[in-house]
Amino acid sequence: MRLLVLGAGGIGGYFGGRLAAAGVDVRFLVRPRRAAQLAETGLVIKSPLGDLTLPVKTVVEAPPSVDAVLLACKAYDLEGAMTAIAPAIGPSTCIVPLLNGVRHLDHLDARFGAERVLGGLCHIGVALGPAGEIQHLNTLQRLALGARTHSQQDAAQALHGLMERGGFAPVLSQDILQEMWEKFVFLTTYAGMTTLMRAPVGAIVQAQDGEALVRQMLGECVATAAASGYIPSQDAYARMFTTLSERGSTGTASMLRDLQRGGPTEHEHIIGDMLRRAHEARLDAPLLRVSLAHMQAYEATRMAHGGG
Numbered sequence: 596m597r598l599l600v601l602g603a604g605g606i607g608g609y610f611g612g613r614l615a616a617a618g619v620d621v622r623f624l625v626r627p628r629r630a631a632q633l634a635e636t637g638l639v640i641k642s643p644l645g646d647l648t649l650p651v652k653t654v655v656e657a658p659p660s661v662d663a664v665l666l667a668c669k670a671y672d673l674e675g676a677m678t679a680i681a682p683a684i685g686p687s688t689c690i691v692p693l694l695n696g697v698r699h700l701d702h703l704d705a706r707f708g709a710e711r712v713l714g715g716l717c718h719i720g721v722a723l724g725p726a727g728e729i730q731h732l733n734t735l736q737r738l739a740l741g742a743r744t745h746s747q748q749d750a751a752q753a754l755h756g757l758m759e760r761g762g763f764a765p766v767l768s769q770d771i772l773q774e775m776w777e778k779f780v781f782l783t784t785y786a787g788m789t790t791l792m793r794a795p796v797g798a799i800v801q802a803q804d805g806e807a808l809v810r811q812m813l814g815e816c817v818a819t820a821a822a823s824g825y826i827p828s829q830d831a832y833a834r835m836f837t838t839l840s841e842r843g844s845t846g847t848a849s850m851l852r853d854l855q856r857g858g859p860t861e862h863e864h865i866i867g868d869m870l871r872r873a874h875e876a877r878l879d880a881p882l883l884r885v886s887l888a889h890m891q892a893y894e895a896t897r898m899a900h901g902g903g
């Protein structure tokens with residue numbers, strides 16, 4: 596099976612690297628700067644689960660008709676990424692997007708046809724270091740993928756088999772859209788609250804109304820998910836709330852880290868999309884409104900200072 600991984604950043608580099616190290620036929624579709632860097636250093640992963648340095652195959656133009664594409668770009672790069680992978684999408688190619696959120700599914704479906712687009716997500720903490728190395732920040736490495744329709748089940752199973760070779764125990768989800776929505780609900784609150792407060796969870800819940808505000812934003816997201824047909828399970832809700840209200844936690848969403856380094860963020864794809872869906876369902880979501888306005892003001896300021 597020929598696998599094309601779009602992006603050798605945190606997510607693409609980590610999972611693609613594990614697969615390449617196991618002998619899977621992986622090509623990384625990257626831009627010229629990253630191609631040069633990888634040619635010089637190889638793909639480097641620094642992880643508590645095992646470091647890795649290996650030469651990898653890169654391409655700056657997609658080869659025709661691969662078997663599967665692992666899509667691992669940030670949401671603000673989705674349009675360009677879809678154009679980049681287009682030549683690789685043949686009649687039986689599957690695309691597994693690993694982006695956070697859910698809105699990208701609509702864009703991918705419109706561009707390539709819903710039958711090509713499986714569901715996917717990952718729970719992991721990875722970031723690119725200064726020399727382009729992939730830093731694995733904890734020991735989580737959960738990748739889940741699954742069929743969105745009955746007709747995709749065989750393809751999902753085959754891809755899961757391929758992913759298993761990477762040694763990161765991928766999950767073949769029987770309800771990937773539900774899982775994606777649960778992560779969307781969690782991440783919107785995590786990113787919304789930690790960016791608004793410029794603080795980790797532990798500091799937020801120490802503030803007078805901190806925990807109440809976390810509960811309120813989570814409630815707005817849960818109501819939106821429910822109105823969209825994806826009520827988080829009780830277990831999922833309990834896990835989310837535990838993480839979002841943990842005393843002493845130093846946890847922050849990657850969106851806060853992106854903001855603190857003055858970079859672009861996925862706020863429209865995450866917070867903006869959740870709020871849009873709340874409005875469509877005629878739900879009041881005052882905290883999401885504040886959170887989105889805050890991120891849009893950040894973005895306007897960033898652009899005014901020449902941010903690209």
Ligand SMILES: NC(=O)C1=CN([C@@H]2O[C@H](COP(=O)(O)OP(=O)(O)OC[C@H]3O[C@@H](n4cnc5c(N)ncnc54)[C@H](OP(=O)(O)O)[C@@H]3O)[C@@H](O)[C@H]2O)C=CC1
Pocket residue numbers: 601602603604605606607624625626628629667668669670672675676677679693694695717718719720721722723849861
């Ligand atoms: N990092 C994490 O721990 C987690 C991230 N996610 C989600 O996964 C997604 C990816 O995040 P992450 O890996 O951290 O992001 P990164 O910024 O680390 O990596 C994205 C990569 O995509 C590449 N890219 C973008 N457009 C193109 C293109 N047209 N052609 C080739 N390469 C392209 C970028 O290349 P270039 O270097 O050229 O810009 C970059 O290396 C996001 O939606 C994120 O929210 C989900 C769970 C955890």
Ligand SMILES: CC(C)(CO)C(=O)C(=O)O
Pocket residue numbers: 695717718719720782785847848849850
């Ligand atoms: C929730 C988390 C930390 C891990 O998957 C993440 O996706 C993010 O912060 O962007």
